Amino acid sequence: MPEPLFSPSPSFEDLIVAIGARQDRTAFAALFAHFAPRVKAYLVRTGSDSSGADELTQEVMLLVWRKAERYDPAQANAATWIFTIARNKRIDKFRRDRHLDFDPDDPTLSPEPERLPDHRLEAAQEARRLSQAITILPEEQASLLKLAFYEGKSHSVIAAEVGLPLGTVKSRLRLALARLRAHLGEDK
Amino acid sequence: MTHPMPLFPDPAAGAPAFHPDEEFLLDYAAGTTSQTETLLLAAHMAYCDSCRRAVQAARNVGGMLLSTLEPAQLPPNMLNRTLTAIDSAVGRVDTVTDTIVPPLAAFLAENMAAKQWKTLPNGFRMRRIAGESSGRAWLFDAPPGMKLLPHRHKGDEWTVILSGVFLDGGHAYHPGDFARLEDGEEHRPKIGVKSRCVSLIMVRDTPTYTTPLGKLAAPFIKL
Numbered sequence: 001m002p003e004p005l006f007s008p009s010p011s012f013e014d015l016i017v018a019i020g021a022r023q024d025r026t027a028f029a030a031l032f033a034h035f036a037p038r039v040k041a042y043l044v045r046t047g048s049d050s051s052g053a054d055e056l057t058q059e060v061m062l063l064v065w066r067k068a069e070r071y072d073p074a075q076a077n078a079a080t081w082i083f084t085i086a087r088n089k090r091i092d093k094f095r096r097d098r099h100l101d102f103d104p105d106d107p108t109l110s111p112e113p114e115r116l117p118d119h120r121l122e123a124a125q126e127a128r129r130l131s132q133a134i135t136i137l138p139e140e141q142a143s144l145l146k147l148a149f150y151e152g153k154s155h156s157v158i159a160a161e162v163g164l165p166l167g168t169v170k171s172r173l174r175l176a177l178a179r180l181r182a183h184l185g186e187d188k
Numbered sequence: 189m190t191h192p193m194p195l196f197p198d199p200a201a202g203a204p205a206f207h208p209d210e211e212f213l214l215d216y217a218a219g220t221t222s223q224t225e226t227l228l229l230a231a232h233m234a235y236c237d238s239c240r241r242a243v244q245a246a247r248n249v250g251g252m253l254l255s256t257l258e259p260a261q262l263p264p265n266m267l268n269r270t271l272t273a274i275d276s277a278v279g280r281v282d283t284v285t286d287t288i289v290p291p292l293a294a295f296l297a298e299n300m301a302a303k304q305w306k307t308l309p310n311g312f313r314m315r316r317i318a319g320e321s322s323g324r325a326w327l328f329d330a331p332p333g334m335k336l337l338p339h340r341h342k343g344d345e346w347t348v349i350l351s352g353v354f355l356d357g358g359h360a361y362h363p364g365d366f367a368r369l370e371d372g373e374e375h376r377p378k379i380g381v382k383s384r385c386v387s388l389i390m391v392r393d394t395p396t397y398t399t400p401l402g403k404l405a406a407p408f409i410k411l
Contacts (some may be wrong), residue, residue, distance in 0.1 A: 032267050036270075037260050080244075144218075146253060150257070153220060154221065155215055
């Protein structure tokens with residue numbers, strides 16, 4: 001598909017900004033239509049039953065609404081931002097003891113992150129490049145990334161379940177990450 | 189003797205020289221680390237821009253994979269239900285119940301100030317601050333120049349230095365540094381001579397002491 005010169009519809013990032021700036025319900029509905037079914041799919045794959053996943057999905061989308069004001073498109077593209085909220089919600093749900101969760105991005109504990117020019121890539125553009133990048137990964141690497149993110153398995157659990165030596169899993173994951181970074185032009 | 193919490197993160201610390209392996213950062217981004225692992229990785233990342241960026245990059249992979257998931261079927265009225273929930277929450281103070289929580293700094297300061305520590309006659313003290321079957325986290329507060337008894341771990345051992353200098357295996361670890369000892373390796377760490385060293389340690393299992401003195405002392409310093 002050729003890329004349009006002018007984007008005919010707002011990007012997902014624009015939608016989140018609109019929600020944050022003026023509680024735009026139309027923008028929220030559009031964002032919801034795309035992401036809510038995928039957030040549910042993610043929650044089901046990582047261990048929630050269907051009705052539990054519905055409930056969690058609603059909570060995730062509620063958080064999207066409430067946190068939209070603090071969304072910074074220069075920091076994360078829409079999918080990454082929503083993925084992180086869903087991931088945190090899932091962890092919350094399965095941990096009995098909440099007080100040990102930490103947010104390393106919490107500004108009260110982090111030194112100011114260095115903003116390199118490379119990291120100011122427009123978020124939507126970066127997301128597009130990344131989705132191309134995943135298709136160039138060899139299947140043996142892409143499948144491990146999917147186990148990590150889709151099935152919520154740590155690399156040591158993956159090694160045990162797939163029956164590969166831990167070292168092989170580690171090196172494949174490292175290769176995959178290095179390739180993705182190279183594709184995004186972060187390894188210069 | 190009072191033990192003030194060293195500044196966290198120590199503003200005088202440079203960029204850490206020792207980092208967790210990348211696959212642990214990937215686990216962290218995917219949300220598959222245990223609570224104790226999360227605690228140690230977060231403590232390191234409070235110092236480490238480059239590991240924070242690596243986690244951000246790995247989160248991008250998560251976002252991208254989220255976009256490629258086959259959408260699941262939602263109940264038909266779900267959007268309206270969510271909008272209703274939004275309306276009923278309008279006007280209330282921000283009560284975002286995301287995982288954002290007592291910041292790490294406050295958690296560590298609280299533990300440093302706590303009264304219950306195991307203290308040895310040489311001034312070494314330790315306090316268990318988190319744990320689950322897959323790993324337990326301790327705060328170690330060791331006097332200058334102390335030599336730890338030689339011991340071996342079952343499962344890997346992670347250490348994040350919070351203040352002072354920790355010497356192990358020919359390396360000097362400083363605040364923010366992340367040291368990982370592999371399963372079964374024997375070591376005898378030492379503390380730098382200039383100041384006390386506070387560190388965060390995760391062990392998977394009770395270490396085995398490898399000298400007669402260590403075997404004698406083991407019941408008193410049980411992890």
